[in-house]
Amino acid sequence: xxxxxxxxxxxxxxxxxxxxxxxxxxxxxxxxxxxxxxxxxxxxxxxxxxxxxxxxxxxxxxxxxxxxxxxxxxxxxxxxxxxxxxxxxxxxxxxxxxxxxxxxxxxxxxxxxxxxxxxxxxxxxxxxxxxxxxxxxxxxxxxxxxxxxxxxxxxxxxxxxxxxxxxxxxxxxxxxxxxxxxxxxxx
Amino acid sequence: xxxxxxxxxxxxxxxxxxxxxxxxxxxxxxxxxxxxxxxxxxxxxxxxxxxxxxxxxxxxxxxxxxxxxxxxxxxxxxxxxxxxxxxxxxxxxxxxxxxxxxxxxxxxxxxxxxxxxxxxxxxxxxxxxx
Numbered sequence: 001x002x003x004x005x006x007x008x009x010x011x012x013x014x015x016x017x018x019x020x021x022x023x024x025x026x027x028x029x030x031x032x033x034x035x036x037x038x039x040x041x042x043x044x045x046x047x048x049x050x051x052x053x054x055x056x057x058x059x060x061x062x063x064x065x066x067x068x069x070x071x072x073x074x075x076x077x078x079x080x081x082x083x084x085x086x087x088x089x090x091x092x093x094x095x096x097x098x099x100x101x102x103x104x105x106x107x108x109x110x111x112x113x114x115x116x117x118x119x120x121x122x123x124x125x126x127x128x129x130x131x132x133x134x135x136x137x138x139x140x141x142x143x144x145x146x147x148x149x150x151x152x153x154x155x156x157x158x159x160x161x162x163x164x165x166x167x168x169x170x171x172x173x174x175x176x177x178x179x180x181x182x183x184x185x186x187x
Numbered sequence: 188x189x190x191x192x193x194x195x196x197x198x199x200x201x202x203x204x205x206x207x208x209x210x211x212x213x214x215x216x217x218x219x220x221x222x223x224x225x226x227x228x229x230x231x232x233x234x235x236x237x238x239x240x241x242x243x244x245x246x247x248x249x250x251x252x253x254x255x256x257x258x259x260x261x262x263x264x265x266x267x268x269x270x271x272x273x274x275x276x277x278x279x280x281x282x283x284x285x286x287x288x289x290x291x292x293x294x295x296x297x298x299x300x301x302x303x304x305x306x307x308x309x310x311x312x313x314x315x316x317x
Contacts, residue, residue, distance in 0.1 A: 018227050025219050029211045037209050047215055054219045055226060121202045140203040168199055175199070 002027075006070035010061055025054055028071070032078050038137045039082045040091040041126050049085060053078040072151050075142075079152045083134060091126055120178045124171055132167030135160055236313045243305035250298030257291045 005023065012020035032053050036046035057077055064073045125136060134153060139160070142148035146164070150157045 018223060019220075021223050022216065022220055025216050029215055029219070030208070033211050033215070034208045038206065043209055043212075046209070047212060050211075051215070051219050051222060055222050058223050058226060117202070118205075118207055122206060125203065136203065140200075140206070144200065144204065171199055175202075 003069055003071075007066070010064065010070065013058070013061055021054075021058060024057070028054075028074060032074070035075070035078060035137070035141055036082055038122075038125070038141060039086055039134075041122055042091060045091075049082055050078070052085075053081050056081060068151075072148070075148075075152045076154065079134075079138065080154075083130075087130070117179060121175070124175055124178050128167055128170060132163050132170060135163040136167045136171075139164055236309075239312050240309045243302075243309040246305035247302045250302045253298045254295050257294045261291045 005027065009020045009023040013024075029050065032050040033046050036049040036053075037043065040046055040049065053074075057074055060077065064070060125133060128136065135149060135155075138149035138152050139146065142152070146157050146160050150160045153160070
């Protein structure tokens with residue numbers, strides 16, 4: 001993704017060439033939809049959220065200060081929107097506390113298809129308390145970059161690290177049970 | 188190789204980092220651009236008519252100041268403030284018997300009328316221009 005392309009397209013849009021915004025949409029639709037999808041685990045809703053993020057981006061384009069990368073500004077805007085919208089209408093989740101303890105603590109990568117495991121991990125992520133979920137989503141979305149996650153969430157890096165640690169702890173305690181659950185049903 | 192989640196610190200990182208990605212649906216870009224074009228074509232929001240509202244606002248501020256001044260004058264010209272006169276009932280009874288009450292009420296009424304007329308005039312002017 002080229003920062004100069006973003007800057008050039010933004011300048012053109014601000015001069016009235018609306019078609020130039022299509023370049024921005026082309027470059028960032030994948031990341032914005034996938035970020036939304038990690039928040040809500042619903043493809044349709046993820047696209048709706050991403051579309052709203054692009055619309056807000058268009059409205060607020062003049063507020064982008066060139067001292068930060070366009071992508072940083074865009075992700076912060078989108079993250080803020082996704083968090084607000086998902087607090088308003090939360091995704092359907094099963095609370096982590098409702099997950100029963102399995103009879104034996106099985107290894108989590110034994111016998112489960114990758115697809116099933118991905119599904120379970122995604123569900124576990126969405127079921128986390130909001131403040132940990134947001135940090136984990138942003139951290140892994142930004143290729144484990146604490147600074148980028150902090151910029152997107154508008155939080156200090158120390159807070160990100162603390163929540164990351166706690167979020168991982170919760171996942172570590174719950175994932176083996178969640179991963180074992182489908183096999184127990186089959187048995 | 189069997190790994191238990193509590194034994195491998197990197198396992199959660201690995202699983203969360205490799206979450207599958209989805210591709211945007213075919214019509215996503217055009218849908219966004221349609222929304223953007225609609226947004227761009229929408230007329231700009233109507234600005235508040237500050238110039239037209241200014242007389243009404245000034246008159247309102249003047250009326251409010253007048254009410255405050257009249258009230259302060261009326262209270263000061265009543266009994267000197269004592270501990271007993273600070274209660275609401277004693278204040279009201281004192282206030283009621285003051286000769287200046289009529290004058291204060293008249294000024295207050297006049298101020299309210301001026302405010303009402305100013306606001307109505309401003310609204311009518313704004314409506315006729317819209």
